[in-house]
Amino acid sequence: MSATSTAVRRRRAATAGFHLGAGALALLWLLPIALVLVTSLRSFDDIAAHGLGGLPHSFTLDNFRQAWVDGGQQRALINSLLVTVPCVLATLALAAMAAFALSRYDLPLRRSLLLLMLGGNLLPPQILLIPVSKLSEMIGVYDTLPALIGVQIGFGVGFYVFVLHGFMRAIPAEIQQAAVVDGAGPWQVFWRIILPLTRPALAALSALSFTWIFNDLLWAITVLRSDTKMPITAALIGLQGQYVSMWNVIAAGSVIAAAPTVAVFLRFQRHFVAGLNLGAVK
Amino acid sequence: MAVLTAPHRKPPVPAPSRGGRARGPRRTPPLVLAFVLVPLLAEAVWVFWPAVQGFYLALTSWDGVSAPGFVGLGNFREMASDEVFRGALGHTVLWLVLFGGLSALLGLAAALLLQQERRGVGFYRAALFLPVVFSLVATALVWQAVYQPDGVLNELLESVGLGSLRHAWLADQDTALYAVIVPALWRQIGYVMVLYLAGLKGIDPALYEAAKVDGASAWQRFRHVTLPQLRSVNAVVVSVIIIDSLRSFDVVWSLTRGGPYHSSELLSTYMYSTAFQSLRLGYGSALAVVIFLLAFGVIASYLVRAFREAD
Numbered sequence: 407m408s409a410t411s412t413a414v415r416r417r418r419a420a421t422a423g424f425h426l427g428a429g430a431l432a433l434l435w436l437l438p439i440a441l442v443l444v445t446s447l448r449s450f451d452d453i454a455a456h457g458l459g460g461l462p463h464s465f466t467l468d469n470f471r472q473a474w475v476d477g478g479q480q481r482a483l484i485n486s487l488l489v490t491v492p493c494v495l496a497t498l499a500l501a502a503m504a505a506f507a508l509s510r511y512d513l514p515l516r517r518s519l520l521l522l523m524l525g526g527n528l529l530p531p532q533i534l535l536i537p538v539s540k541l542s543e544m545i546g547v548y549d550t551l552p553a554l555i556g557v558q559i560g561f562g563v564g565f566y567v568f569v570l571h572g573f574m575r576a577i578p579a580e581i582q583q584a585a586v587v588d589g590a591g592p593w594q595v596f597w598r599i600i601l602p603l604t605r606p607a608l609a610a611l612s613a614l615s616f617t618w619i620f621n622d623l624l625w626a627i628t629v630l631r632s633d634t635k636m637p638i639t640a641a642l643i644g645l646q647g648q649y650v651s652m653w654n655v656i657a658a659g660s661v662i663a664a665a666p667t668v669a670v671f672l673r674f675q676r677h678f679v680a681g682l683n684l685g686a687v688k
Numbered sequence: 689m690a691v692l693t694a695p696h697r698k699p700p701v702p703a704p705s706r707g708g709r710a711r712g713p714r715r716t717p718p719l720v721l722a723f724v725l726v727p728l729l730a731e732a733v734w735v736f737w738p739a740v741q742g743f744y745l746a747l748t749s750w751d752g753v754s755a756p757g758f759v760g761l762g763n764f765r766e767m768a769s770d771e772v773f774r775g776a777l778g779h780t781v782l783w784l785v786l787f788g789g790l791s792a793l794l795g796l797a798a799a800l801l802l803q804q805e806r807r808g809v810g811f812y813r814a815a816l817f818l819p820v821v822f823s824l825v826a827t828a829l830v831w832q833a834v835y836q837p838d839g840v841l842n843e844l845l846e847s848v849g850l851g852s853l854r855h856a857w858l859a860d861q862d863t864a865l866y867a868v869i870v871p872a873l874w875r876q877i878g879y880v881m882v883l884y885l886a887g888l889k890g891i892d893p894a895l896y897e898a899a900k901v902d903g904a905s906a907w908q909r910f911r912h913v914t915l916p917q918l919r920s921v922n923a924v925v926v927s928v929i930i931i932d933s934l935r936s937f938d939v940v941w942s943l944t945r946g947g948p949y950h951s952s953e954l955l956s957t958y959m960y961s962t963a964f965q966s967l968r969l970g971y972g973s974a975l976a977v978v979i980f981l982l983a984f985g986v987i988a989s990y991l992v993r994a995f996r997e998a999d
Binding site: 421424425427428429431432435436437438439441442445457458459460500501503504506507508511512513517519520521522523524525526527528529530531532533534535536537538539540541556557559560561563564567568572591592593596617620621622623624627628638639640642643646651653656657659660663664667668670671675678679682683 | 716717719720721723724726727728730731733734735736737738739741742743745752798801802806808809811812814815816817818819821822823824825826829830831832833834836838839840841842843844874878879882883886931934935937938941942955956959960963964969972973975976977979980983987990991994995997
């Protein structure tokens with residue numbers, strides 16, 4: 407047997423081994439997701455008769471209606487979006503402004519300010535929970551969505567300032583100087599030059615911050631109390647209490663709660679992964 | 689879950705060092721000042737001011753209704769004799785070691801397995817990464833179904849002849865904590881993998897070639913080329929993991945609320961229930977300070993690294 411054919415055969419075996427190993431791993435990872443999808447489509451009687459881990463015998467979409475209407479998930483999803491969308495926009499706008507000022511101008515104490523803002527974001531939220539809930543009571547926004555929006559912006563902004571600062575300072579000075587020579591003020595430099603060049607980073611951070619804010623539970627249950635105000639994560643816990651051991655409804659609720667972020671991920675997968683690495687590779 | 693990655697030197701864009709960086713005119717335009725001050729104000733209102741209050745409240749006894757009474761270090765003295773606190777501290781350390789250690793190891797292993805661009809690898813990566821986008825609450829509910837007495841896990845054990853291991857995984861004090869760690873790992877590994885994939889991509893292939901020419905085995909190449917080259921990513925991963933571990937709350941809260949009998953209680957869940965269910969706001973703040981102290985070393989080193997990079 408010639409050496410080349412042995413090499414080819416060995417390479418084929420390695421490829422097969424790789425796909426076997428990686429495939430098994432992927433299967434293991436997807437199995438719980440498949441289980442929930444299947445459970446969300448089964449009827450309660452089916453689960454009662456054949457067990458949660460048994461093979462499904464009947465399918466129905468009624469669980470989704472129950473979670474969506476009776477379980478209050480519709481309202482909760484709207485609340486989530488009412489919080490998440492303004493939060494993402496406001497946080498990134500504020501962070502881009504601060505990062506622009508700190509990276510392109512010789513401000514006094516700019517390094518300290520940058521680290522102060524990042525440091526705030528690194529604090530364990532636990533130290534803030536009690537004062538934040540009292541603060542929102544004091545200024546009269548406790549149990550309203552603006553309170554949640556406010557705290558999400560305030561707590562999140564530091565991290566984005568830091569990442570965007572790293573991105574913006576890499577933009578060559580000459581571009582800005584040329585604009586200044588042409589008579590552009592700070593606003594024009596920011597809006598016309600720096601912001602368009604920062605677009606890849608902004609796209610990545612939007613995808614990322616959307617899922618973070620959408621998936622948050624802790625801040626929501628800290629500043630909100632009424633069931634009707636809760637976002638989808640907290641509502642899902644409510645559903646768990648309301649439909650004890652009705653796994654078909656709970657599974658349908660989980661699918662509804664996960665669908666928006668999965669959609670964002672599938673649509674913006676590249677941005678998403680880029681976002682996770684933005685700090686690391688900069 | 690907020691903290692991601694610290695920077696390390698590998699600018700993909702032309703390095704910022706050439707020529708003077710654009711620091712516009714000497715006198716700062718008012719608009720630029722406002723650009724910094726507005727976000728800073730938002731953070732001051734919602735983070736810095738509450739943080740100061742949090743540290744102060746840790747020295748008080750407060751029910752949230754009447755005025756807080758100053759008790760000095762009384763709350764911390766109480767912790768010394770608080771069984772639940774000691775349990776929660778132990779569980780938090782165990783969580784740090786198991787959740788943190790395993791997610792780093794398995795994340796690195798997954799990245800090594802899936803680092804080469806080849807057919808199908810995108811699908812495998814996406815599969816491992818998919819849970820990262822789920823909320824921890826949804827993740828918890830998925831696994832709660834798996835753990836049910838008639839759930840898939842028990843059925844699986846039954847079908848391979850290990851029926852004697854059937855278990856109410858979340859209701860048993862001996863298994864609850866571990867049963868909660870698994871979903872957290874399921875979600876974290878894909879995230880760590882992505883960080884390591886980027887790190888591996890940044891390693892110069894010439895280094896491997898050189899090692900190969902010198903006759904290094906696969907293990908030696910890993911040990912003496914890959915690992916040293918990944919040092920800065922490792923630092924990032926360690927920071928992320930420690931900060932994430934100390935923040936872990938959602939998954940425990942959704943699955944067990946720290947029970948049964950505090951057997952899966954973490955400092956974060958104990959702090960929450962002390963503050964918002966027992967309404968012992970002073971003691972809860974003191975517990976939060978303990979969490980802060982545990983995280984402090986990591987936060988400080990993270991900031992020091994960031995400080996070096998910031999200029």
